[in-house]
Amino acid sequence: xxxxxxxxxxxxxxxxxxxxxxxxxxxxxxxxxxxxxxxxxxxxxxxxxxxxxxxxxxxxxxxxxxxxxxxxxxxxxxxxxxxxxxxxxxxxxxxxxxxxxxxxxxxxxxxxxxxxxxxxxxxxxxxxxxxxxxxxxxxxxxxxxxxxxxxxxxxxxxxxxxxxxxxxxxxxxxxxxxxxxxxxxxxxxxxxxxxxxxxxxxxxxxxxxxxxxxxxxxxxxxxxxxxxxxxxxxxxxxxxxxxxxxxxxxxxxxxxxxx
Amino acid sequence: xxxxxxxxxxxxxxxxxxxxxxxxxxxxxxxxxxxxxxxxxxxxxxxxxxxxxxxxxxxxxxxxxxxxxxxxxxxxxxxxxxxxxxxxxxxxxxxxxxxxxxxxxxxxxxxxxxxxxxxxxxxxxxxxxxxxxxxxxxxxxxxxxxxxxxxxxxxxxxxxxxxxxxxxxxxxxxxxxxxxxxxxxxxxx
Numbered sequence: 001x002x003x004x005x006x007x008x009x010x011x012x013x014x015x016x017x018x019x020x021x022x023x024x025x026x027x028x029x030x031x032x033x034x035x036x037x038x039x040x041x042x043x044x045x046x047x048x049x050x051x052x053x054x055x056x057x058x059x060x061x062x063x064x065x066x067x068x069x070x071x072x073x074x075x076x077x078x079x080x081x082x083x084x085x086x087x088x089x090x091x092x093x094x095x096x097x098x099x100x101x102x103x104x105x106x107x108x109x110x111x112x113x114x115x116x117x118x119x120x121x122x123x124x125x126x127x128x129x130x131x132x133x134x135x136x137x138x139x140x141x142x143x144x145x146x147x148x149x150x151x152x153x154x155x156x157x158x159x160x161x162x163x164x165x166x167x168x169x170x171x172x173x174x175x176x177x178x179x180x181x182x183x184x185x186x187x188x189x190x191x192x193x194x195x196x197x198x199x200x201x202x203x204x205x206x207x208x209x210x211x212x213x214x215x216x217x218x219x220x221x222x223x224x225x226x227x228x229x230x231x232x233x234x235x236x237x238x239x240x241x242x243x244x245x246x247x248x249x250x251x252x253x254x255x256x257x258x259x
Numbered sequence: 260x261x262x263x264x265x266x267x268x269x270x271x272x273x274x275x276x277x278x279x280x281x282x283x284x285x286x287x288x289x290x291x292x293x294x295x296x297x298x299x300x301x302x303x304x305x306x307x308x309x310x311x312x313x314x315x316x317x318x319x320x321x322x323x324x325x326x327x328x329x330x331x332x333x334x335x336x337x338x339x340x341x342x343x344x345x346x347x348x349x350x351x352x353x354x355x356x357x358x359x360x361x362x363x364x365x366x367x368x369x370x371x372x373x374x375x376x377x378x379x380x381x382x383x384x385x386x387x388x389x390x391x392x393x394x395x396x397x398x399x400x401x402x403x404x405x406x407x408x409x410x411x412x413x414x415x416x417x418x419x420x421x422x423x424x425x426x427x428x429x430x431x432x433x434x435x436x437x438x439x440x441x442x443x444x445x446x447x448x
Contacts, residue, residue: 011411039434047409
């Protein structure tokens with residue numbers, strides 16, 4: 001017996017009528033009917049009217065307990081369910097609504113960061129971001145510190161196929177920031193290029209080329225480290241292509257320096 | 260209240276996994292009423308539901324390294340964790356006192372004819388909305404037209420100026436993917 005093709009199963013799940021032979025088959029075939037029912041659950045869930053369902057909010061003590069247990073930053077103490085949206089919502093993009101002492105964003109100017117969508121790199125970056133969990137919000141504070149010395153650091157870990165170890169530090173003096181990066185060995189087949197990459201996995205800045213041992217690279221004023229916290233060293237072939245090769249040697253996430 | 264997922268975005272998935280505490284606060288703002296209501300429905304009293312909600316968010320934050328924003332939305336993951344917490348609390352309580360449990364669960368919204376109660380429908384909807392965002396274009400637009408405007412494959416094809424075969428294969432793959440995402444949060448341990 002010829003069963004329904006997957007496209008027809010989906011159409012039936014969306015309550016569309018099929019041609020007569022298909023309808024007839026569906027009426028008599030438990031296997032096809034079961035597949036339709038299975039996918040129809042999604043359609044029912046998507047179309048259900050949930051607007052009148054009443055949800056109960058937890059009491060303020062619940063957030064208090066979460067805040068205390070996780071040791072969250074003090075500015076987050078007000079219950080998010082009742083806190084004023086302008087201060088609880090940093091995504092609005094409205095700098096005036098940002099509470100003093102919190103995230104300071106420098107808007108990138110001039111040529112924007114490059115976009116890069118190669119899948120292999122994206123997958124690798126997401127591992128880097130997850131490993132660096134906790135580092136990101138700390139990195140958000142970087143823009144607010146003006147004292148000279150080390151303001152942030154990252155331990156760099158080798159990616160698959162590499163063994164080099166390394167570290168990176170952000171130094172700040174007279175408002176200028178420098179990334180000092182040290183690798184135990186040079187493992188690139190081509191040359192080593194240093195990048196700052198965003199956690200959205202789409203954008204990055206090239207800081208320049210790294211030689212053997214330790215190198216220092218200027219961080220452009222317009223680069224917001226909160227938005228580009230991942231330090232990445234790539235192996236770049238000598239092909240004249242300015243984009244990231246997609247081959248990374250070592251990587252880490254910047255966190256605010258402690259002590 | 261309005262659907263709780265409305266202020267949640269893809270970017271917050273990524274920020275949460277990267278350890279941004281603001282994203283945790285936003286997750287609480289968007290989803291704690293849903294988590295709390297699910298817990299209340301299953302456990303029956305506010306004190307136990309409060310404990311479960313607290314535990315759900317704490318676990319989600321502590322184990323965020325296990326959440327991959329590329330693989331699914333945070334609401335689906337958070338609701339899955341919360342369901343596990345509620346289920347743990349239920350079995351612990353049932354061991355202690357079966358009768359008390361039965362008495363307390365009476366009087367809360369009951370399942371409809373499909374075995375899905377109202378609050379669970381909201382949870383499914385929240386997960387679907389978030390997962391639809393993840394599908395990207397043109398899948399997202401295609402599915403929205405199919406779900407919300409109830410258009411046929413042929414009408415969607417005309418509306419979006421896409422070949423019928425393309426619309427068909429996107430709908431088929433997307434429905435299958437969404438089904439498995441719903442299963443993820445619905446899967447009781």
